[in-house]
Amino acid sequence: MNACLLIPHYNHGQQLAPVLERLAAMALPCVVVDDGSSAEELAAVETLAAHHAWVTLVRRPANGGKGAAVKTGILWARRQGFSHAVQVDADGQHDLDDLPQLLSLSKRQPDAVVTGIPRYDESVPRHRYLARYLTHVWVWVETLSLELKDTMCGFRVYPVAAVANVIEQQRVGDRMDFDPEILVRLFWQGTPIIQQPTSVIYPEQGRSHFRALEDNWLISCMHTRLVFGMLWRLPSLLFRKRRRKHWSKASERGAMWGLKTLLWLYRHGGRWLCRAVLPFIIGYFFLTGREARQASQAYLTRVNAARESQGLPSIGNGGWTSYRHFLNFGQAALTKLDAWSGKLNVGPAQFPNRQLMIDLFERGQGAMILTAHFGNIEIFRAAAESEFRKRINVLALTRHAAKFNAILAELNPRSQVELLQVDELGPETAILLQERVAAGELVIIAGDRTSATNFGRVHYADFLGQPAAFSIGPYVLASVLDCPLYLMLGLPGDPTPQLHFEKLADPLCGPRKTRNQRIGECVDHYARKLEQQVIRNPLHWFNFYDFWLRDDGQLVDKE
Structure with a gap:
């Protein structure tokens, strides 16, 4: 298993610094994909990359969305010969103490996606917590299964080859619709998905790039596409192998x-x-x-x-x-x-x-x-x-x-x-x-x-x-x-x-x-x-x- 860290970044230079400090102990190569940040924020990220020899900065020419940044990072990881990419948000939401456990699970089953299931504290905005359940219900419809407990957490270990194959051959969203859509499409093609509980916080000075009108519209369009995709795959999903019986x-x-x-x-x-x-x-x-x-x-x-x-x-x-x-x-x-x-x-x-x-x-x-x-x-x-x-x-x-x-x-x-x-x-x-x-x-x-x-x-x-x-x-x-x-x-x-x-x-x-x-x-x-x-x-x-x-x-x- 040859893994790298993948951090999509957009105007989070201040929050990124402590994230990199904590990730240094993992001794893994890291690619930070800047998604068209402002000149001031980009300069801060360039300084961080120069300070950490294990960090590579990849710059996108213009802001395309979190999904676009992750796609760029996945394709970069494949060109560099990495087998797995660990997606970590730049804003410090994820509990990085859980990262060794995610990597261990991925090592045991290299062909699987390992994704976090959020455990929230009191910092989570109530409206965002409740809104996630709407996506959960749609995902259960699109997969004809209750197996996927949460598809919006961005703390994941991806098998690079499988994900690169999907994003090159299928239309997958470029913004906040990427995280749930890529999991559904991987589920459709039979990629194992391992879900691990992990703590998620919303920092007091955190900056969200979620656009209420535009991103909700894109997510609605995504679910419409996936529902029609489910109907096309209905026979195979109905006869899909479920969990095996324990001995x-x-x-x-x-x-x-x-x-x-x-x-x-x-x-x-x-x-x-x-x-x-x-x-x-x-x-x-x-x-x-x-x-x-x-x-x-x-x-x-x-x-x-x-x-x-x-x-x-x-x-x-x-x-x-x-x-x-x-x-x-x-x-x-x-x-x-x-x-x-x-x-x-x-x-x-x-x-x-x-x-x-x-x-x-x-x-x-x-x-x-x-x-x-x-x-x-x-x-x-x-x-x-x-x-x-x-x-x-x-x-x-x-x-x-x-x-x-x-x-x-x-x-x-x-x-x-x-x-x-x-x-x-x-x-x-x-x-x-x-x-x-x-x-x-x-x-x-x-x-x-x-x-x-x-x-x-x-x-x-x-x-x-x-x-x-x-x-x-x-x-x-x-x-x-x-x-x-x-x-x-x-x-x-x-x-x-x-x-x-x-x-x-x-x-x-x-x-x-x-x-x-x-x-x-x-x-x-x-x-x-x-x-x-x-x-x-x-x-x-x-x-x-x-x-x-x-x-x-x-x-x-x-x-």
Whole structure:
């Protein structure tokens, strides 16, 4: 990402000086586009540009409007080879402390526009605050969507190529109509738009260049054009992809129905009947689960590319391979029933780090164990129960924990496994688990699922060639519990399964700055270990959704 700052300027020399002083810390090149300022104001801006070596002044011959200045700056940025341009107003309205966050969001999704959603204080003129809602309503009509919350805030990070393409090929307003129109047109063409709350103030000595009559007329004409443009694009807008379902919503489709059916067969016919019927049950989910099927095939495409880069053969990504992927998930569920009922034979399992596990158990020390939706760790649960009678608390970010516990009690009343439903890894969860860890119990949680309720509590780590969101919740919880963190993955094997077990970190407590760095390093290590095993055993990783989708409320539906 190669970004520059872009400041449209018209007779704001006095207000521009403190803005540049604050932006200097960002260490980014800056272009100030003067839009025909008066001779006195232009001289002031020239002095500022000469004082700051990182500032380039581009002069327009006559005043054309804010939109014209931004267009000039975007085309200049493209000629200079910048990939992104950060639009900042010259009058000091924007909270520049939010700029690093906007840049971070843009870096995570370079093809997106990142735009501010204003949070106003008492300085905002009441009539201007209310007038914005008229534009909001028109934008919702023009996009047939409520996704764009505010299109008039000029604090944005633009992908230069996408915006330059629009302004060169389409008619976009040159004055105050530019900001809302460019967002609507980018929305029409499918450019992702990320919206970030930011504070906006109206300085007491501020000077507004909004012309009540002329600019309101131009904005009215703009909305008229956009409404007709919407009608032309009506079919594509109606069938436009909406926010994707979060895994916590997508994975609930028939999950309990399938498990209860498998449980009934297991009780009445044993394992052999389940194995006989399982392909048909899985076939039903495969044929009716279009999104899960598509996610499986997209994942297989990624993992094949990773395998080929390591000299491993492709396993294919067609319907039959995807069905085998689903079928392995069903067979893993059957193994869970064996473990929960106390019938799983752990004798042939391989434990390369068995002594590390034994030492943990014999010390009676509580710990958090990070796992994944990969292979099957039921070998560990069975061994922990049968050999050490170790109580295990499994944190479940689903709404079915109570039902799973009922099934466990019915299968095996002596089971030492308890599923704890948690909506978010917050203070309540920490309090709940503090006593259990102190008593030497184990806490197990999967590290390859993000929060089912909140956004943003993630760390992006490279996974199969692209950054993916991994929740930081388990690591923060481990630091609060002041307990060691282990990594455990059940590795498939025929006929002998294995268990990968290693110490991931000592207690992650300590100063916030150091702790956050250590958490990021732990997440990266976890992602690397999981990636290694997924590449070797691609049909045994069971996340049937778009794992690489950004953890962002504009893209994902968690409601």
